[in-house]
Amino acid sequence: MKQTYISEISKHLGQEITIKGWLYNKRSSGKLGFLEIRDGSGIIQGVVSKKDVSDETWESTEKVTQESSVIITGAPREHPKKPGVYELDIKDLRIVQLAHEYPITPKEHGVEFLMDKRHLWLRSRRQHAILRVRHEIIRAVRDFFDNNGFILCDTPVFTPAACEGTTTLFEVGYFDEKAYLTQSGQLYNEATAAAFGKVYCFGPTFRAEKSKTRRHLTEFWMVEPEVAYAKLDDVMELAENFIGHIVSRVLESRREELNVLERDISKLEKIAPPFPRLQYDDAVKMLQEGHTKGALESRFEWGGDLGSPDETYISSQYDKPVMVHRYPAAVKAFYMEPDPERPDLALCVDVLAPEGYGEIIGGGERASSLELLLNRIQEHGLPEEAFDWYLDLRKYGSVPHAGFGMGIERCVAWLCGLEHVRETIPFPRMLYRLKP
């Protein structure tokens, strides 16, 4: 019989329909059985009354266990007291496969156990909510760029050279050569931006981070736009409009999921451009004041990169994401354009999410002078021949250009209000986590 999805149930009130799914939960009282059925699109409560069904269906109702697969026929109706909530009067219940002792029970489990059972944990209401928000964020990301004249140019995972140092690179045997898994598509984006003007890449990126933190995965998805002829101010504007678009889409389409996650939606409703801009120099002052007030353990000195506690402190001062710009060139990558007014600063920006979520975007203007880049490559001890093709971009029609990268999982963690990024991707990969 034709399958009806629970998400479409309101179109079939009073009709006899068939749902194909799994038992999420069960309770019974005498001759009544209350079955929560899930089919991936939603969850509905079904009611079995012994007097209205065959002996086989009643037996199945008594026998069926959590996460057994079931095919159910019945008629949906609106809940008498809760408008918009539907129930199903079950007429027939067939067990497809009976599950024995499903390991994830309604009681509490430790995180490591749940991570080992990630393939099953994904069936829970909370994981559904998170991954639906993730899907919506990814759609919003693509729609934003697709509708603003950007061309998707996928950059390679296998790269011969490192973008930002080699200590966190994964190495792969590539036939008789060595390859490295990409950490960022940016260098390639610079080539495609010179071809297409406005481009983005969006795919998995890899960092062999040896530390276990709540913000790092070894494999994570990153979207990176790059724009020819753009300056730092242009990408700051792009970044705030981009984030504003994502947040409003999630609020529009995934409010129910945010409620499941008990997310404080009022905090997300404040996220609209423009976002505050904070020059690094002023960020340093803010951090030093934080230390004086006793909110930060050590005193931050001008010249250092911001650490996680620093980012957390700064971002907790704002209701909106804050854009910290013009860091010391020395703490940023070799390809950053120097500020013409103060060449010790890089024309870069990090966007820190509010509520202490820290950096979600990093970007800036790229050096367009061949001479400057050659010097930087020497200073950083990088092998010049590996950058041959990249330097070509400065020989043949070099232009000012700028872009940024946003890590999807950090964005999901922020919008869902999660402490740790491990639940923001179906199968997280971390230092001690390669399975399932």
Add this chain to the structure above:
Amino acid sequence: MKQTYISEISKHLGQEITIKGWLYNKRSSGKLGFLEIRDGSGIIQGVVSKKDVSDETWESTEKVTQESSVIITGAPREHPKKPGVYELDIKDLRIVQLAHEYPITPKEHGVEFLMDKRHLWLRSRRQHAILRVRHEIIRAVRDFFDNNGFILCDTPVFTPAACEGTTTLFEVGYFDEKAYLTQSGQLYNEATAAAFGKVYCFGPTFRAEKSKTRRHLTEFWMVEPEVAYAKLDDVMELAENFIGHIVSRVLESRREELNVLERDISKLEKIAPPFPRLQYDDAVKMLQEGHTKGALESRFEWGGDLGSPDETYISSQYDKPVMVHRYPAAVKAFYMEPDPERPDLALCVDVLAPEGYGEIIGGGERASSLELLLNRIQEHGLPEEAFDWYLDLRKYGSVPHAGFGMGIERCVAWLCGLEHVRETIPFPRMLYRLKP
């Protein structure tokens, strides 16, 4: 001055605008210069008349070389004889950076040379057309699934176990362990389909193919839907609707690009569901007849997998993609569901694109019985413990389920009418090709 993109030029007729781009081509006749300008969004011809511009602009016009970056001010107007074609009367031309001897000239170059200069080759009209079609295909893929109730569940690139044998796997050192780069998200899709009902994954996949063929890349993008409770017939229907949707979207939005590629559009206009179904048994007969007619060198025997020449022959018999189903189980992966009526056959399907383009989709129904899967894993000599979590899916609410995978680059090659997949992705990776 505010930048106007060439793609938007028709909205600015008669106004003074600024275009920021590159010189694509130039010719001059006496006191007139004809400059083809590209900015990534399009190409426009600009006309410089010596008498109407400053000496500096005329000097720049004479000096500017192919692929120099330029900022141009002028007024666009419709071409007097070609409606819908626009030209620009240039008032001011500023060279941002003068390119010296751009390596890709309008003369012919060998493919290896162009592949070495891929970062520059991407600037050509032909590569623009291909990569815009690619972008449109990817949008169409995502829209199709997003609008049909599928949830995007990204599957991991780092995997501990192999999906289909280990000979074509890339191995990576993962801290103190070994990991393999994914060849397919399917096993993981089966877990997420049991959670979400209808899912898809879409990302780069990797095969260490030692052969150089026109259909293989070591790194390629694959989209894989998976549906709980679906049977072989359901995924055949899904596949034909999916392909039909992609083709009509490309025809609707990228006709101009197909014309640049000199694609025979009439052939694509025939691609609408339903597609012909051909059982493997009948495909064998067709191949044997092909041999008798002298169209195929060797006689195909029942039991073998189809090779490239076989696929080419079969697909050239049809105007539409043909769905070859029910191959011998022995030539397919261990997880295929056997045909209950003939257990020596697998409930699988390959979709072969017409005009000899060969396989673009492979899929089928997955075995849902724990016992059968355990036997298959033993028969194939696979390590059972690596499939622990996968076998859990058969212990806890196993259901019939089916899905398929489509390689994006082969689809791009088919729709663009390309002989070789190497131009279907911005930076192709092949046996001897890891750069740029």
